Amino acid sequence: MYNILVCDDEKEIADAIELYLQREGFNILKANDGKEALDIIDKNVIHLVILDIMMPKLNGIETAKKIREDKSIPIIILSAKSEDYDKILGLNIGADDYMTKPFNPLELVARVNSQIRRYTKLGAITRDGNDGKNIFKTGELVINDDTKEVIVDGKNVKLTPTEYNILKFLTKNKGKVYSIEQIYENIWEDEAYGAENIIAVHIRHIREKIEINPKEPKYLKVIWGIGYKVENLD
Amino acid sequence: MSNTFKSGIKIACYITLPILIIVLILAIANVSYVYSQGQIKENEEFKDSQSFTDTYENYISLMFNRVINEYDKSWEDKQEDVDINGQKGMIIYVSEEYINFKFLIIDKNNNIAYTNLEHTMNTDSIEKIKEFLRINSSNIYWNYEEGLVSTNISKLTLENIKYKNFFEEIEDKNISYFSGINNELIISDNIKLQNIMFNVSKNFYTPSIVAIPISSILIIMVIVIGARFIGLRDENGKVILNWLDRQVLFLALLIISIIFSIGVMFFSAIASNDYVIMFIFGFIGSIIIYLSGVLLLETLVKRIKARTLIKNTIIYKFYKWLRDGTSKTLNRINKTYKIVIYFICFVIANLILLQFNDIGILLIIALWIFVIYKVNNSAIQFYEIKDALQEIYNGNVEVYLNEENYKGDLKEVSRYVNDIAGGFSNAISEQLKSERMKTELITNVSHDIKTPLTSIINYVDLLEKENIDNENIKKYLEIIDNKSQKLKKLTEDLVEASKASSGNIKLNIERINLDELIKQEIGEFEDKFNKIGLTTILDIKDKNIYINADGRYIARVLDNIFSNISKYALENSRVYIDVNRQNDEIVVIFKNISKEKLNISEEELMQRFVRGDESRNTEGSGLGLSISESLTKLQGGEFKINIDGDLFKVILVFKEA
Numbered sequence: 001m002y003n004i005l006v007c008d009d010e011k012e013i014a015d016a017i018e019l020y021l022q023r024e025g026f027n028i029l030k031a032n033d034g035k036e037a038l039d040i041i042d043k044n045v046i047h048l049v050i051l052d053i054m055m056p057k058l059n060g061i062e063t064a065k066k067i068r069e070d071k072s073i074p075i076i077i078l079s080a081k082s083e084d085y086d087k088i089l090g091l092n093i094g095a096d097d098y099m100t101k102p103f104n105p106l107e108l109v110a111r112v113n114s115q116i117r118r119y120t121k122l123g124a125i126t127r128d129g130n131d132g133k134n135i136f137k138t139g140e141l142v143i144n145d146d147t148k149e150v151i152v153d154g155k156n157v158k159l160t161p162t163e164y165n166i167l168k169f170l171t172k173n174k175g176k177v178y179s180i181e182q183i184y185e186n187i188w189e190d191e192a193y194g195a196e197n198i199i200a201v202h203i204r205h206i207r208e209k210i211e212i213n214p215k216e217p218k219y220l221k222v223i224w225g226i227g228y229k230v231e232n233l234d
Numbered sequence: 235m236s237n238t239f240k241s242g243i244k245i246a247c248y249i250t251l252p253i254l255i256i257v258l259i260l261a262i263a264n265v266s267y268v269y270s271q272g273q274i275k276e277n278e279e280f281k282d283s284q285s286f287t288d289t290y291e292n293y294i295s296l297m298f299n300r301v302i303n304e305y306d307k308s309w310e311d312k313q314e315d316v317d318i319n320g321q322k323g324m325i326i327y328v329s330e331e332y333i334n335f336k337f338l339i340i341d342k343n344n345n346i347a348y349t350n351l352e353h354t355m356n357t358d359s360i361e362k363i364k365e366f367l368r369i370n371s372s373n374i375y376w377n378y379e380e381g382l383v384s385t386n387i388s389k390l391t392l393e394n395i396k397y398k399n400f401f402e403e404i405e406d407k408n409i410s411y412f413s414g415i416n417n418e419l420i421i422s423d424n425i426k427l428q429n430i431m432f433n434v435s436k437n438f439y440t441p442s443i444v445a446i447p448i449s450s451i452l453i454i455m456v457i458v459i460g461a462r463f464i465g466l467r468d469e470n471g472k473v474i475l476n477w478l479d480r481q482v483l484f485l486a487l488l489i490i491s492i493i494f495s496i497g498v499m500f501f502s503a504i505a506s507n508d509y510v511i512m513f514i515f516g517f518i519g520s521i522i523i524y525l526s527g528v529l530l531l532e533t534l535v536k537r538i539k540a541r542t543l544i545k546n547t548i549i550y551k552f553y554k555w556l557r558d559g560t561s562k563t564l565n566r567i568n569k570t571y572k573i574v575i576y577f578i579c580f581v582i583a584n585l586i587l588l589q590f591n592d593i594g595i596l597l598i599i600a601l602w603i604f605v606i607y608k609v610n611n612s613a614i615q616f617y618e619i620k621d622a623l624q625e626i627y628n629g630n631v632e633v634y635l636n637e638e639n640y641k642g643d644l645k646e647v648s649r650y651v652n653d654i655a656g657g658f659s660n661a662i663s664e665q666l667k668s669e670r671m672k673t674e675l676i677t678n679v680s681h682d683i684k685t686p687l688t689s690i691i692n693y694v695d696l697l698e699k700e701n702i703d704n705e706n707i708k709k710y711l712e713i714i715d716n717k718s719q720k721l722k723k724l725t726e727d728l729v730e731a732s733k734a735s736s737g738n739i740k741l742n743i744e745r746i747n748l749d750e751l752i753k754q755e756i757g758e759f760e761d762k763f764n765k766i767g768l769t770t771i772l773d774i775k776d777k778n779i780y781i782n783a784d785g786r787y788i789a790r791v792l793d794n795i796f797s798n799i800s801k802y803a804l805e806n807s808r809v810y811i812d813v814n815r816q817n818d819e820i821v822v823i824f825k826n827i828s829k830e831k832l833n834i835s836e837e838e839l840m841q842r843f844v845r846g847d848e849s850r851n852t853e854g855s856g857l858g859l860s861i862s863e864s865l866t867k868l869q870g871g872e873f874k875i876n877i878d879g880d881l882f883k884v885i886l887v888f889k890e891a
Contacts, residue, residue: 010685010688010689012689012692012693013685013688013689013692016689016692016693016696017692019696020692020696054681080680080681080682080684080685080688081681082684082726082729083677100684101684101685101687101688102684102687102688102690102691102692102718102722103688103692105692105695179747179750180750180753180754181750181777197753197756197757197772199753199757200753200754200755200756200757200758200760201757201760201761202757203757204757204758204760204761222754222758222789223785224746224751224754224785224786224788224789225744225746225747225748225750225751225754225783225785225788225789226744226746226747226750226785227750228754
């Protein structure tokens with residue numbers, strides 16, 4: 001049983017989050033402001049914190065900083081502030097994820113699960129693999145080329161062979177940007193498979209399968225007008 | 235440095251200066267005196283000095299002339315019945331007692347002896363007088379008797395004087411001449427003065443030689459230092475000028491020279507015989523002359539420091555009066571005729587100058603160069619102003635003309651240009667400011683809306699997950715869900731629209747491959763399009779078409795366009811995307827067939843909150859087109875829409891990179 005601290009001055013929001021996460025089997029503790037949150041973290045074993053930014057007494061940014069002084073538990077910021085600036089600030093001071101309000105409950109649950117898995121089973125997957133020769137990995141995305149398995153946040157993801165090849169190619173060359181044409185040439189080599197347009201569609205599908213929010217992908221990113229890349233998260 | 239301190243130093247300089255000047259004058263006087271004496275030798279005595287010799291010689295002849303030729307013998311004190319060379323004669327005591335030169339002149343032809351000694355018991359006979367002279371004038375004496383000169387003055391021996399007029403006269407008249415200088419110089423006369431000067435010169439010659447250069451250098455130094463502290467400045471840094479400094483230079487110089495003349499007048503009064511009066515007058519005269527010098531130095535230095543030395547002269551004032559007068563007269567003449575008058579003057583000047591030969595030609599060339607220079611200058615200024623106006627016309631209001639660079643009417647014009655540019659610039663910055671404030675307001679309000687909205691959305695979602703049998707409740711919940719999602723989208727779009735329209739967005743411009751971009755975007759929408767049977771037909775001739783844009787925002791624009799197509803396009807129709815190069819521009823045209831009748835103009839459609847369907851029952855905020863247009867403009871492109879019956883076109887124009 002994992003303990004999740006939900007910190008929001010809007011009581012109803014905290015209650016709703018509690019309802020969603022309880023269904024997933026988490027134990028929820030609630031705080032109304034940053035000070036209270038720090039108190040609870042001191043007295044309990046907490047596995048993840050969901051933090052609002054605009055709160056009385058101690059705001060979310062300050063609270064996150066305080067938490068980071070001695071703890072490495074995952075922090076998800078959940079705020080009505082949606083400016084790029086706020087997101088960058090939040091992630092820079094040590095938050096692991098940033099979600100904007102109003103949020104999609106399913107997405108929140110997925111992100112919580114992802115963070116919890118990463119936090120509690122860090123490195124577990126690599127132990128499963130063989131010598132790691134045919135394992136391609138970035139962050140929590142692992143591709144085992146021997147078993148043709150794709151695992152994201154510890155969960156197996158089913159991809160079509162084409163999708164698998166595209167993802168494998170990009171993960172193998174993580175961090176590098178490839179245009180549609182380059183991907184096409186690399187996947188099909190000299191085969192005349194058909195319209196290369198289809199690559200963009202495949203990538204959209206891969207994102208839908210491996211990303212929590214396909215519009216804000218974590219792994220497979222669209223570099224508009226230039227190409228695609230798998231983010232190097234290691 | 236405080237003004238008191240400066241004044242202190244200045245006054246110290248003015249006190250030191252006269253002392254140094256006196257030292258210099260004395261030193262120069264001393265040295266020149268020594269030189270006039272023909273270089274005093276180391277062991278030379280007073281009696282052998284040139285000036286003494288001259289004076290003594292002068293006395294000999296002067297006294298001789300007086301006693302023999304001038305005196306009224308009856309008037310003088312006499313001692314009669316004295317023995318002169320064994321004959322009866324008399325001694326006359328002439329009243330020339332007030333000199334240190336004592337004499338006894340014996341006229342043997344007339345048996346009369348003359349002396350300037352006092353008539354006492356000790357001088358009532360020739361022998362006594364001789365004795366007196368011998369004792370009293372033993373240091374310096376000169377005697378002549380029967381063709382023989384006995385003297386201890388080296389320059390007055392017989393050898394030296396035998397051809398001089400006075401001596402020949404003495405010889406002719408059978409005269410015996412006994413003379414000498416008092417051993418004690420009890421009387422203040424020429425001799426005593428010369429003796430003092432001789433001793434002073436002799437003793438102070440070396441110091442004087444040294445003092446001349448040293449005191450000269452010191453005087454220059456003191457003047458330079460003093461000059462540095464002349465001209466106090468007020469709190470504004472302006473030199474404080476007194477009455478004299480404010481006068482025209484000529485008048486100031488006149489006043490100073492009058493003061494100087496008064497000082498000189500005092501000196502000329504020195505001709506008096508009274509030493510006290512001489513001293514007082516000399517002293518006052520020196521002070522006045524010195525004062526005039528100080529005044530001259532002060533006023534010149536202050537004028538230089540205040541930069542009025544030239545401006546405050548009669549010639550400059552006259553020149554200014556002439557210049558201002560001319561320009562005033564010209565100003566009164568209608569400006570239109572000014573240029574005509576200039577031209578006529580120019581022609582007349584040419585005609586006049588033609589009357590002179592070589593110089594005239596040279597002057598004409600100079601005149602032409604001057605006129606061409608002036609005309610060219612005006613033309614340059616005119617075109618500068620024109621360029622500035624063009625800049626403003628093109629929208630660059632950050633234009634500034636330096637008014638100092640322009641003359642006459644153009645100066646005025648340049649000021650107007652600056653004012654107009656400034657006005658525009660202000661208006662624009664005001665507008666930007668208000669736009670920014672509007673954006674801030676919208677952003678803040680949207681934060682405040684989002685918090686309750688979050689609860690609404692979440693609890694509607696939670697309600698929907700409850701087991702509800704009542705179909706109506708389910709239907710109502712769906713509506714609430716739908717509308718709250720719309721509200722969410724609206725708040726987000728509102729912030730984006732206000733940011734995009736106020737330009738409050740940081741762009742990260744890159745070289746974007748249009749082919750790649752459009753294919754990526756098609757990929758994103760492929761599934762949606764497939765669902766309603768839309769087929770995309772991309773017509774792009776060249777895969778290497780690049781534009782400069784921010785990938786994220788250009789994608790946002792395409793996203794809006796495709797999203798609109800997916801909402802409003804007729805099912806099972808085709809969507810055409812044509813990419814063309816027109817000159818240096820890239821034109822992208824998106825064409826689709828609207829499923830609803832578009833009875834609305836392009837302009838109306840571009841307005842915020844206007845949507846293609848009047849019933850407003852589709853999703854969307856109505857801000858999409860407006861956001862797209864603003865974002866495209868921000869990235870330097872053009873966003874146009876075109877409605878032709880049911881054919882709906884979006885046209886994007888970008889410069890090719």
